[in-house]
Amino acid sequence: MPARVTLYPSQISFEAARGESLLTAALRAGLNVDYGCSNGSCGRCLAYLKSGEVVPVAHHDYIISTADKAQGGLLMCCQAASGDVSLEARLAHDGTEIPLQQLRAKVRKLEHCDAHTLLLQLRTARSKTLRFIAGQHARLHLVNGLERELPIASCPCDGMNLEFHLHRDASDRFTEYVFNELSNSTWVDIEGPCGDFTLDEDDPSPILFIAWGAGFGPIRSLIEHCLSLELTQTIRLFWVIHEGEVHYAEGYCRAVADAFENIHFHALQTETADEALQQIREQAVDLAGWHAYIAAPPTIIDRCTEQLGQIGLQANKVKSDPLVA
Numbered sequence: 001m002p003a004r005v006t007l008y009p010s011q012i013s014f015e016a017a018r019g020e021s022l023l024t025a026a027l028r029a030g031l032n033v034d035y036g037c038s039n040g041s042c043g044r045c046l047a048y049l050k051s052g053e054v055v056p057v058a059h060h061d062y063i064i065s066t067a068d069k070a071q072g073g074l075l076m077c078c079q080a081a082s083g084d085v086s087l088e089a090r091l092a093h094d095g096t097e098i099p100l101q102q103l104r105a106k107v108r109k110l111e112h113c114d115a116h117t118l119l120l121q122l123r124t125a126r127s128k129t130l131r132f133i134a135g136q137h138a139r140l141h142l143v144n145g146l147e148r149e150l151p152i153a154s155c156p157c158d159g160m161n162l163e164f165h166l167h168r169d170a171s172d173r174f175t176e177y178v179f180n181e182l183s184n185s186t187w188v189d190i191e192g193p194c195g196d197f198t199l200d201e202d203d204p205s206p207i208l209f210i211a212w213g214a215g216f217g218p219i220r221s222l223i224e225h226c227l228s229l230e231l232t233q234t235i236r237l238f239w240v241i242h243e244g245e246v247h248y249a250e251g252y253c254r255a256v257a258d259a260f261e262n263i264h265f266h267a268l269q270t271e272t273a274d275e276a277l278q279q280i281r282e283q284a285v286d287l288a289g290w291h292a293y294i295a296a297p298p299t300i301i302d303r304c305t306e307q308l309g310q311i312g313l314q315a316n317k318v319k320s321d322p323l324v325a
């Protein structure tokens, strides 16, 4: 039977499986707890036991001071709950509370979805993973000096396996290099996180996600975060692509929509942006009181905000992530 872990002062609680580290359980629940190495070296996941009992699940090299020990100090990555526990642990509420990190990763996979889209998967060392909030970006530095800030498409619950979705632009040296020359096992330096295209977790409004092409990347990270938080409000995802492109994660979107009654997926393939916006307007009908997250080219974001405003979407309820090649 899972244990219930309550964090103070936020009073947020989550379930932890038997033998599962407190850190893993907290990240799986979508909580932005402080951590660094995940292996007992850095001390950043230090929390204080207020009630209940824990058991060690991993060795740690980090030395907890006598003063911290006296206050119940423990490392969340090395302890599991042996019953219901409460802990004092600080949570980050937005991206500005997460320090800038620098780390290295290796290219694990390059997946060409169609002629225009590529999924770049990187894996960091187990001992140095990237802490970020869903929807944030990271800057990638390639060995040849090319660099680019890109939205992270994966879940913050796994800072070791990072995914980025790239749209091809023949005039852009970075994307051309990644599409044509980057190979598996190449080192990539990562700097991040940055950006504030993050979920307003305290806002219970229904959520509209609009992803344009490879803009599905940051939207996927936000959807994963919604699932971790077990949000219950209505969530509608419109994913727009043009001729010659594919909904490369359509299976994932349909599986999520099938599994959760409150999540709805609309796959749109259109000739023009106006046609797509017309279809979104017809299917969304009334967006008064909705919160929108749009990942699209800058001109499309402006048109979405303007045209969806005609069916009630308020401009101050729109968060956007402008896609740049």
Ligand code: FES
Pocket (backbone or CB within 6 Å): 035, 036, 037, 038, 039, 040, 041, 042, 043, 044, 045, 046, 062, 075, 076, 077, 078
């Ligand atoms: S995350 Fe580094 S010691 Fe726990």
